Amino acid sequence: MNIIQNYLNIKNEIQVLDRDVRLVVVSKGQDINKIQLIINQGHLDFGENKVQEATLKWTEILKINKNINLHLIGNLQSNKAKDAFKIFNFIHSLDSEKLAKIFSNLEIIQKKKINYFIQVNIGQELQKGGIAIHLAGEFINYCKNDLKLNILGLMCIPPADQISEFFFLKLRELNSINQLKYLSMGMSGDFKIAIKSGSNYVRIGSSIFN
Numbered sequence: 572m573n574i575i576q577n578y579l580n581i582k583n584e585i586q587v588l589d590r591d592v593r594l595v596v597v598s599k600g601q602d603i604n605k606i607q608l609i610i611n612q613g614h615l616d617f618g619e620n621k622v623q624e625a626t627l628k629w630t631e632i633l634k635i636n637k638n639i640n641l642h643l644i645g646n647l648q649s650n651k652a653k654d655a656f657k658i659f660n661f662i663h664s665l666d667s668e669k670l671a672k673i674f675s676n677l678e679i680i681q682k683k684k685i686n687y688f689i690q691v692n693i694g695q696e697l698q699k700g701g702i703a704i705h706l707a708g709e710f711i712n713y714c715k716n717d718l719k720l721n722i723l724g725l726m727c728i729p730p731a732d733q734i735s736e737f738f739f740l741k742l743r744e745l746n747s748i749n750q751l752k753y754l755s756m757g758m759s760g761d762f763k764i765a766i767k768s769g770s771n772y773v774r775i776g777s778s779i780f781n
């Protein structure tokens with residue numbers, strides 16, 4: 572097990588496919604010593620799925636490493652949005668009007684803008700987060716035009732037991748219909764397919780840390 576070598580391998584595999592794809596190293600559940608190895612490589616994008624864990628782990632690190640971007644990749648409850656806004660500069664899981672409104676208010680009050688991906692429940696799974704496909708267009712317009720949020724594009728997590736490519740292509744189409752620029756899709760098991768399907772942000776954890 573060599574975290575640095577795993578990281579360099581993944582970076583290389585991404586570069587071969589598309590050098591503009593941004594790697595979000597998913598550090599959820601990992602302790603600081605391991606994460607520090609990757610920070611030391613100069614890496615600047617890290618993903619966490621829990622606000623409290625991220626705050627505990629990252630507050631001090633971010634004071635020293637001001638260029639690091641933290642990406643929230645997990646479901647967000649609206650009572651955690653304010654804490655999330657303090658520490659994350661990318662939210663990949665925006666999926667409700669309620670959350671969007673809270674972030675919009677925080678942006679106005681604190682005079683600070685962050686970046687968002689709208690999560691789409693692309694496999695129409697009951698237990699999964701994300702906005703329903705048929706509501707996505709209206710929600711995108713609301714976030715962009717009414718709330719003036721900086722919506723980069725759409726994000727999805729395909730159903731675990733099915734072929735990811737079908738869902739990636741579906742999300743890409745939805746992104747393009749709505750004139751959005753970027754896609755957040757692809758994890759350890761399917762990032763190559765995601766990049767071939769047009770992803771711009773891949774979120775990779777286990778194949779680096781395990």
Ligand SMILES: *Cc1c(COP(=O)(O)O)cnc(C)c1O
Nearest residue numbers: 597644758759774775776777778
């Ligand atoms: C955990 C997680 C990842 C990383 O998955 P790996 O399979 O460990 O690479 C990516 N995206 C989301 C939303 C996650 O929860």
